[in-house]
Amino acid sequence: MIKNKNLKRYILCFLLAALLSGCTAIGNPITVRTPDLDATLYWMVDDAVSRVSTQIVHELDMRFDQLLTTTTEVKKYSQTVAITPDLAGITSVPSGLMTARAGEMSTLFPCVDELKFVADITIPDKTTVQAGKPFTKTWKIRNNGTCTWTDSYKLVFSKGDQMTDKKEINLPEGTIVLPDDTIEISVYMTAPKEKGSYASFWLMKSPDQKLFGAGTNRDQAIWVKVEVK
Template sequence: MDVERTPGRRGRVALGPAEDTGPVAAFARRLWELKRAAGDPSYDRMRDEFGALASKSALSAAARGRHLPSWETTWEFVRVLAVGVLGRDESSARLEWRGLWERAREPEPAPRRRPAYWLAAAVALVLAVALVLVFGGAFTGEPAASGDVSEFVGDVTVPDGSPIPAGSRFVKTWELRNAGSVGWIGRYLVRSGSFGSPDECRTPARVPVPYTAPGEQVRISVDVQAPPSTGHCQVYWKMADAEGHLLLPDDRAVFFSVRIVP
């Protein structure tokens, strides 16, 4: 990372990744510049005040340029700063940054490896298979349900930005599609974050997801109590099992965002 020394200050001030070190670093530099344009908030503030759903370490690593962040982390970085702080149009920002992210992830030539590395990899693979056979699949580095995929279809009720009278009740409904090969059984949407008015919209902690076979679409509703004061509130939800374990941790959360009016 480039640095500069500032007269009258001790230490060094980070300038962000150098763009000439590759496409990933150039992409990270753009994220870093966006953060500076938004007032350079801390990563804690991006999560706690602005509502970013990615972890602090993931947000920090995204602007460091060593590895390309996932699209989900990238969008949380961009959404809270470009849209939430700088007031960019959400659709335009998503289109622009998705294009930048796609270009940054274009594969680079793989480094050549010596035969010894291939031998070590083969030995590791044999050991992993043996462990799976011995322990019945309990030892694995892959998700338990690798075919589990959720796809957002659309808002059925209360589109984002809808005006809601202060103190009133409303029902928010989303439509999701099971785009994977795993049936959804005994699942819930759990509230996973929010930001907005001091007295934010009150909701249940979780709402049930009806059984949904692969390829089917399902509507999920939540009852919401609007706060008594004007402002706005935005509440995020992620899919979990009955014990509260997130089932699709890397997927972007569904949410509702409303304006609270007199």
Template sequence: MNKKTMIIIFAMSLIVSACGFPSAADTERISTAAAQTVEARFTQMAVESATPEPTKTQKKPSPTLTMTPTKVPTSLAVPDGCLVANFVSETIPDGTLIETGAYFWKSWTIQNNGTCTWNKNYKLVFWDGDLLGAAGEYNFFDDISPGETMTFPIQLLAPDVAGNYQGSWKIKSPSGAYFGVGQYDVPISVNVNVGDPGDLEPGIISVVYSLSRDPEFGCPANVFWTIHADITVSGPMNIRARFAKSDGVWESKETLIFDEAASKTMSMTWPLYKGAGPAPRWVQLVVLHPDDEDVYYPTYTFVNNCPDVVD
């Protein structure tokens, strides 16, 4: 006997006991009602068993990403004061005349004024302007210890079109830091005037004065002041020049011969003896042209800093 049948019999017995002995019709009605009751109960049980109560689930927190800062490898880190360079000299002065389509060599001499050695992983790299047929970068070909100098020569190519061309370069460390020369970290540069051979006429690009003193310090009876004039030309040429002085005296003529664009120096010494006054004095470079007017460059003034005022 199954469970469903037992429940029906139990239900009928309860009804009989409550109402007395039933008739055949009543028995049929009771059986039908009991069957419907049992069926409804089983239907409810089936629904309850088929539809479980939802269970609460805890939401997992999103993982927190922690960014680890990128570190420069110790071998590539640049110590403070390492990347300090000083410009010493160059070839191909600014304004040099170059024929169209001609190859030429430009070089810079740089001093390591930093605190560490620059090795062969350092590079001379193009920074701005006209590349002039060069590669974009050049590895150092030797180590440069603090205080030492190195000359960097590179071959360049003048364009086929006449004009002024200039390009700048800097130094790149193995860690990727760029630096130039001097207090303001400026690039080194090349600046040339390109033209057709028949149109090139060399000339003086600049005249720069400087002063030296013997002795360098102190005020002995006699002090010798020497004035220097650095003359830069754009190509092969000869120059005849002399110094004019504020006291009306002219120094002797001198001839400078240039085989190429370069700089050369003319100098004159002005001795000041005991009793010289404090009045400012000046000198002036004059370039002589036999077939044209002489060219007078600006004057250079200096002051006697050990005057013995007796005049």
């Protein structure tokens, strides 16, 4: 074992000089100038630090590139998720879906049926009619509710003197009466054969078989009153 520190340093310098000068045969005697050990060690340390620094910078650069790529992908994904669908091309909704949605809405927010008397178009109250003779009573009424009336709605005899063989009369085919709109409805009647005062009261009936009329409670009927002579 080599104990002399100077000898060990000389051997280290000799080997380092041989490597730096490109020697190929260590066994051949070579005369070299003893290198400056401090400068040599400084160069070795500086080179090692340089290599480590270069590797660290390279790895940091690669990680930074990966971070940028990931950030860009996340940003693109976020933008994709946030995009609002273009509805410009949708021109219609399937009738089945519309019917289903309408049914759901009507269940949650049912409309209200109500009528309001506007005027007697024919046969004002206490009009004189001949016994046994036919006449036509026509009312003008307003849709005072929130439902739309159709030909599925009916005028229904409520009480009094019927003066007709029909207790229910459908609104004319194709009828559409929106809320606040008016309609004229008629009943063909025949005056009784006996003289006297007669009155016939009528309500409306919705497609779900509910009777309704005018007033706060939507139960006031419209009527016709005649004097038979």
